[in-house]
Amino acid sequence: MSFFNSHPVYSTMPPGYLGCEVLTTKLSRILFTHIRHSLPEIVNEIREKLKETQIELEDLGEPMPSSKGEKLHMVWAMITEFVQSYKNQISGKFDAKKRIEPGVGPQQ
Secondary structure, eight states: OHHHHHSTTGGGSOGGGOSHHHHHHHHHHHHHHHHHHHHHHHHHHHHHHHHHHHHHHHHHOSOOOOSHHHHHHHHHHHHHHHHHHHHHHHHTOOOGGGOBOTTSOBOO
8 A cells, every 4th residue: 555655646635545455356356247138138148059059960860879779779670661552562551750851861
């Protein structure tokens, strides 16, 4: 505080405006106000990103199996579905849900 007391400009200022403690308090208040002002926008942005990510995850479908048994079951189900579809095509039965449009992927 002796620096402020002996300085020509700072010595004329009220003591409530000088010192590290006052600076810390003032900067903390400014930071708190800034955080309080910015927080709702940050929360809304996080919510929007969360919704977008959930939609992307839903578009990806079920997760891939992790255990050997689950993987085997998935492959077996795919083979069974393929064989059934092949049999249906040979016999003239077509599943409209599985029909492939030119230039478009399978419809579900």
